[in-house]
Amino acid sequence: MKKKIAVLHLNVFIKDKIILKDINLDVYENEILSIIGPANSGKSSFLRVINRMLDINSDFRVEGNVFIDGEDIYKTNVNICDLRKRIGIIFALPVPLPLSIYDNLIYGPLLHKKISVERLNGLVEKCLKSASLWEEVKDRLHLSALQLSGGQQQRLCLARSLMVEPEIILFDEPCSGLDPVSTSKVERTMFELKKRYTLILVTNNTKQAARVSDRTAFLLSGKLIEVDQTKQIFTSPKSKLTNDYITGRFG
Amino acid sequence: MKNHQEKIIEKSILIVAFSTVFILFLITLFIFKEGLPFILNNGLTRLFFSTNWSPSDGSYGIIPMLIGSLSITFGALILGVPLGVACAIYLAEFSSKTLRNILKPMIELLAGIPSVVYGFIGMIFLAPVIRSYFGGPGLSILTASIVLGIMILPTIISISLDALLMLPRSYKEGSMALGATQWQTVTGVLLPAARSGILAGVILGMGRAIGETMAVIMVTGNSVKVPSSFIDSTRTLTANIALEMGYAIGEHRQALFATAIILFVFIIILNILAMKIIKKRRI
Numbered sequence: 001m002k003k004k005i006a007v008l009h010l011n012v013f014i015k016d017k018i019i020l021k022d023i024n025l026d027v028y029e030n031e032i033l034s035i036i037g038p039a040n041s042g043k044s045s046f047l048r049v050i051n052r053m054l055d056i057n058s059d060f061r062v063e064g065n066v067f068i069d070g071e072d073i074y075k076t077n078v079n080i081c082d083l084r085k086r087i088g089i090i091f092a093l094p095v096p097l098p099l100s101i102y103d104n105l106i107y108g109p110l111l112h113k114k115i116s117v118e119r120l121n122g123l124v125e126k127c128l129k130s131a132s133l134w135e136e137v138k139d140r141l142h143l144s145a146l147q148l149s150g151g152q153q154q155r156l157c158l159a160r161s162l163m164v165e166p167e168i169i170l171f172d173e174p175c176s177g178l179d180p181v182s183t184s185k186v187e188r189t190m191f192e193l194k195k196r197y198t199l200i201l202v203t204n205n206t207k208q209a210a211r212v213s214d215r216t217a218f219l220l221s222g223k224l225i226e227v228d229q230t231k232q233i234f235t236s237p238k239s240k241l242t243n244d245y246i247t248g249r250f251g
Numbered sequence: 252m253k254n255h256q257e258k259i260i261e262k263s264i265l266i267v268a269f270s271t272v273f274i275l276f277l278i279t280l281f282i283f284k285e286g287l288p289f290i291l292n293n294g295l296t297r298l299f300f301s302t303n304w305s306p307s308d309g310s311y312g313i314i315p316m317l318i319g320s321l322s323i324t325f326g327a328l329i330l331g332v333p334l335g336v337a338c339a340i341y342l343a344e345f346s347s348k349t350l351r352n353i354l355k356p357m358i359e360l361l362a363g364i365p366s367v368v369y370g371f372i373g374m375i376f377l378a379p380v381i382r383s384y385f386g387g388p389g390l391s392i393l394t395a396s397i398v399l400g401i402m403i404l405p406t407i408i409s410i411s412l413d414a415l416l417m418l419p420r421s422y423k424e425g426s427m428a429l430g431a432t433q434w435q436t437v438t439g440v441l442l443p444a445a446r447s448g449i450l451a452g453v454i455l456g457m458g459r460a461i462g463e464t465m466a467v468i469m470v471t472g473n474s475v476k477v478p479s480s481f482i483d484s485t486r487t488l489t490a491n492i493a494l495e496m497g498y499a500i501g502e503h504r505q506a507l508f509a510t511a512i513i514l515f516v517f518i519i520i521l522n523i524l525a526m527k528i529i530k531k532r533r534i
Binding site for chain 2: 051053056081082083084085088089091093095096097098099107108111112157160161163164
């Protein structure tokens with residue numbers, strides 16, 4: 001399998017407090033990698049390092065290297081906007097923009113280039129179908145996105161990030177606010193997306209990690225304790241810490 | 252016993268609260284009592300269908316002053332709105348927090364400077380510059396527009412800034428995550444989302460510009476005629492009342508109060524509009 005993301009000796013500091021310590025981790029193309037770990041273990045920060053959303057935070061420092069397709073994304077000549085276009089992110093709370101469903105979707109593509117209306121409409125339909133939302137909203141695309149339910153909003157955000165044709169999609173606890181039905185819809189969508197994209201899923205729900213991911217990484221207090229095939233992690237983890245965490249005996 | 256005390260405090264606070272409303276009511280009553288007879292006797296036509304204001308001949312056309320007021324207000328908005336909104340955008344999105352915490356109180360301080368000081372600076376420094384560059388008397392619509400444009404900045408900036416800062420952080424993150432630049436995020440998401448607040452700021456600034464009197468008296472020249480260009484001198488409705496009320500008697504005095512009624516109604520409409528816009532949160 002081809003390496004998509006390579007993280008080498010990554011240290012991250014926010015306000016001089018160390019958040020991630022010496023992380024070494026590879027992510028392969030077309031896999032779902034889960035990152036599990038208790039709160040404040042640096043999972044979300046790890047995602048924000050990969051698409052450089054951390055840059056919005058002014059007081060941070062990154063040491064080490066993050067390579068995507070062999071290119072160091074923290075080199076000075078990297079175009080951050082292009083990078084974020086290639087790497088979509090789904091946040092824990094759905095973040096629809098205060099626009100209509102349709103305008104939410106076309107917002108991304110129109111930032112980057114001019115596209116004809118027909119192509120846009122085709123793209124909207126394709127992405128909504130990929131996010132399994134098309135059937136529910138096809139008749140009311142011009143309704144405000146804020147009127148959708150939480151689960152629908154989350155899938156809209158997913159469709160929206162697909163609109164800019166990314167290569168990697170990061171999920172930051174995407175189902176933490178969703179009911180079981182919406183959760184399973186999002187998970188099924190993730191399975192479909194795996195065929196075309198590389199997915200990283202941060203989750204507090206170890207069962208979800210076991211259900212959807214190919215490999216699982218366990219983070220604890222900013223350190224990568226273990227990363228392995230999901231089956232391996234959940235049946236016979238090498239580290240006692242991992243075992244304690246997934247069996248719920250932690251702390 | 253405690254309960255009794257509580258009741259007394261509650262009632263006295265109620266009285267204090269209502270006294271402000273009562274004062275507003277008294278002012279309204281007074282203006283209408285003095286000015287309404289003129290409007291009832293003459294109709295609005297005598298005020299609005301004449302460009303001649305000469306109380307000694309009994310003609311009370313307020314059109315010159317109305318044009319003066321509106322053109323100066325409009326000029327002030329042309330200067331103040333882009334400057335104010337741009338400043339609010341900078342403070343909300345681009346400046347560091349420390350810089351914002353220094354600049355914001357300073358901008359609010361701008362609102363506390365007495366208007367006579369603005370007028371003074373406009374008269375001493377700005378008017379000669381305008382006279383030498385554009386010609387005309389110097390005391391003109393343009394001068395007044397610039398002075399007023401600066402005076403309404405604090406209103407526009409602080410209300411627009413609050414509207415921008417109140418937006419959820421998720422709007423910004425959602426937009427940036429799609430690869431938008433900071434400027435694309437501002438124009439594509441943040442400004443449209445905050446537009447009701449910004450519009451309210453603009454309307455309140457407009458109210459301030461129309462109502463301003465002292466600074467305007469000092470920099471417009473106050474000649475009662477329909478201005479022919481933006482470097483011509485003019486007189487505003489408010490200035491007219493302030494300048495003439497001291498010696499006006501009889502019908503003249505009533506006509507000035509009628510002018511006040513028109514201003515009053517105008518300001519009330521603007522304020523109601525601003526409140527409606529602030530209340531009506533989008534979507």
